Amino acid sequence: MxxxxxxxxxxxxxxxxxxxxxxxxxxxxxxxxxxxxxxxxxxxFPGRSAQKVAEDQVRCLAGLGLPGLLSEEERCQVDPYVVLRAVDRRRPRSDLVEELEKRLTQHELTAVVSALxxxxxxxxxxxxxxxxxxxxxxxxxxxxxxxxxxxxxxxxxxxxxxxxxxxxxxxxxxxxxxxxxxxxxxxxxxxxxxxxxxxxxxxxxxxxxxxxxxxxxxxxxxxxxxxxxxxxxxxxxxxxxxxxxxxxxxx
The missing domain is CATH 3.40.50.1000 (HAD superfamily/HAD-like)
Known part of the structure; x- marks a missing residue:
């Protein structure tokens, strides 16, 4: 992607x-x-859809009190896969990574309807x-x-x-x-x-x-x-x- x-x-x-x-x-x-x-x-993820998914991941981390887990550059990412891998590098195989991956999968399943x-x-x-x-x-x-x-x-x-x-x-x-x-x-x-x-x-x-x-x-x-x-x-x-x-x- x-x-x-x-x-x-x-x-x-x-x-x-x-x-x-x-x-x-x-x-x-x-x-x-x-x-x-x-x-x-x-x-x-046509248009800005991928960026919206990345923003959802960043909001999820902020809601968990973990905004500092990402660098400023990573928080501004338009690619949700970059965000997911950044979290995995710092919390490998954690429940947090599992939750973010599940959220990403749900976004992907939802996006199938509008995929071009x-x-x-x-x-x-x-x-x-x-x-x-x-x-x-x-x-x-x-x-x-x-x-x-x-x-x-x-x-x-x-x-x-x-x-x-x-x-x-x-x-x-x-x-x-x-x-x-x-x-x-x-x-x-x-x-x-x-x-x-x-x-x-x-x-x-x-x-x-x-x-x-x-x-x-x-x-x-x-x-x-x-x-x-x-x-x-x-x-x-x-x-x-x-x-x-x-x-x-x-x-």
């Missing part, structure tokens, strides 16, 4: 458009695909499934929220049972490759024939550590710069060229 940004004024890094011409080298050998959820599959599908991803998922690829979700989001969203789009059968999300041990969130390793083991996947699609440097780091290929999806210029700065070689501002390549391969 990455914080929300506006695409209307996006200016892509020089040469980014050339990446779509080389997608066949990345996509054609793939037999297993790991999708991050919030970003590549949908915008779970990522353009072209629904037919991309169905096409990859139709040509015999095996798919999994590897995410820092709650697996129950992922399942609820996919069911609402008629996509759950394309992934189930391979949905690997946040566990109670927050140390295992990406960039730790834990959820990727779970997916690879469960599917009997060869990492060399596996591609992950993610929208954050933490996704890329997890993929690198798991030994799988990586395609960066950058909905806005900020995400594109972060991914390219992290060393991602293939970055696309839309999943449409991926879908086109896949369909061309199937002809």
């Amino acid at each position: 990455t914080a929300d940004s506006t695409q209307s004024d996006a200016i892509w890094p020089e040469g980014l458009g050339d990446e779509t011409e080389r997608l066949h080298d990345l996509i054609d050998p793939v037999r297993f695909v790991l999708f991050d959820f919030d970003g590549p599959i949908c915008r779970l 599908p990522t353009p072209h991803v629904d037919p991309l998922i169905r096409t990859w499934t139709a040509v015999g690829a095996r798919l999994a979700v590897t995410t820092n989001n709650s697996p129950s929220a992922v399942s609820r969203y996919l069911a609402s789009r008629g996509l759950l059968e394309c992934f189930a049972p391979h949905i690997y999300g946040r566990t109670q041990d927050l140390r295992l969130l990406k960039p730790d490759p834990h959820c990727l390793h779970r997916a690879l083991r469960a599917m009997g996947a060869d990492p060399r024939a596996t591609l992950m699609i993610g929208d954050a440097p933490t996704d890329f780091e997890a993929a690198r550590r798991a030994g799988v290929g990586f395609l960066g999806y950058a909905r806005g210029a900020r995400e594109a710069r972060l991914l390219t700065a992290a060393g991602v070689r293939h970055v696309v501002p839309s999943l449409e060229p991926v879908l086109k390549r896949l369909r061309a391969k199937g002809r």
